[in-house]
Amino acid sequence: MAQHSKILIVGSGPAGYTAAIYAARANLEPTLVAGSQPGGQLMITTEVENFPGFPKGILGPELMDLFRVQAERFGTRFVDGTVTSLDLSRRPFRAIVDGKDELTGDALILSTGATAKWIGIPREKELSGYGVSACATCDGFFFKGKEVAVVGGGDTAMEEATFLTKFATRVTVIHRRDSLRASKIMQEKAKRNPRISFIWNSVVTDIHGGREEGVTGLRLRNTVSGEEADFPCQGLFVAIGHEPNSQLLRGLLDLDEKGYVKTVPGSTRTSVPGVFACGDLQDPTYRQAITAAGSGCMAAIDAERALEH
Numbered sequence: 001m002a003q004h005s006k007i008l009i010v011g012s013g014p015a016g017y018t019a020a021i022y023a024a025r026a027n028l029e030p031t032l033v034a035g036s037q038p039g040g041q042l043m044i045t046t047e048v049e050n051f052p053g054f055p056k057g058i059l060g061p062e063l064m065d066l067f068r069v070q071a072e073r074f075g076t077r078f079v080d081g082t083v084t085s086l087d088l089s090r091r092p093f094r095a096i097v098d099g100k101d102e103l104t105g106d107a108l109i110l111s112t113g114a115t116a117k118w119i120g121i122p123r124e125k126e127l128s129g130y131g132v133s134a135c136a137t138c139d140g141f142f143f144k145g146k147e148v149a150v151v152g153g154g155d156t157a158m159e160e161a162t163f164l165t166k167f168a169t170r171v172t173v174i175h176r177r178d179s180l181r182a183s184k185i186m187q188e189k190a191k192r193n194p195r196i197s198f199i200w201n202s203v204v205t206d207i208h209g210g211r212e213e214g215v216t217g218l219r220l221r222n223t224v225s226g227e228e229a230d231f232p233c234q235g236l237f238v239a240i241g242h243e244p245n246s247q248l249l250r251g252l253l254d255l256d257e258k259g260y261v262k263t264v265p266g267s268t269r270t271s272v273p274g275v276f277a278c279g280d281l282q283d284p285t286y287r288q289a290i291t292a293a294g295s296g297c298m299a300a301i302d303a304e305r306a307l308e309h
């Protein structure tokens, strides 16, 4: 028997939880399917210093716990599991969780977020967990007293590099251009840190080492001269951005060329009436916890109005 809700929310980051808080407070008794990483990307972050209301900062997981408690307080039903298929072709909308349990919803809010990208070089996945990582917060501790490299030139790369200096003796940021994309404040913080140095105009083409010995070095190619060189280090952190978790949605509603769900500007409405998208899943630009939360609120209000009509 399918479990039915007026509002079914898929995804549990700041967007999904905020949609749940608003939908629950509107007496719509939402069901929220938490996904494979309940709490989303903030669960693998340390200090969040820019979420309004927390002047001293707050840990990402702690902030997500507070969101969840608040959504629970107003009657959100949580389902632990991952939506493995969706049917948007008829009403109510249908979601299958972990290949077996069926949930239905009169309105659907999608908030599955985004995931860190990998460089795409051959040994990256093989050595993931053996010296290669996409999450300094999760794995930084293992690199105590070691030398590591961070690939990327955005805020994430600066944040990861700065965080890693708590453990590593030396952190080298490898960036494919000669200027950073990161915000000025984060660039300056990284550049001021005596443990951080930069290699410009370079990409990683191979990783040396193996599962036994871990990472022993990187092969770098200069993007200007084409010259190649080896760079010794014991860890590689990939921090080159994210891609939307929209694989499940291909062919079901309109996505842009990068896979972000298209929404009608100024709303969370998707190309399927009754289906709404919020958070990083539909936001290639801002991608902040606060903007995700704001769009989660919009999605709940849009869904509530759609149900009224």
Ligand code: NAP
Pocket: 050, 118, 119, 151, 152, 153, 154, 155, 156, 157, 159, 176, 177, 180, 181, 182, 183, 203, 239, 240, 241, 242, 285, 286, 287, 288
């Ligand atoms: P991003 O801004 O898209 O930056 C990705 C970086 O990786 C860029 O420097 C890019 O190089 C590089 N890159 C992309 N693909 C690559 C590849 N295949 N090989 C080598 N380098 C590659 O992503 P982000 O740093 O994850 O940040 C995403 C958003 O989150 C931003 O809006 C950022 O402000 C925000 N954010 C904020 C905070 C904070 O405020 N605390 C922390 C983290 C992230 P190019 O520059 O050459 O394109």
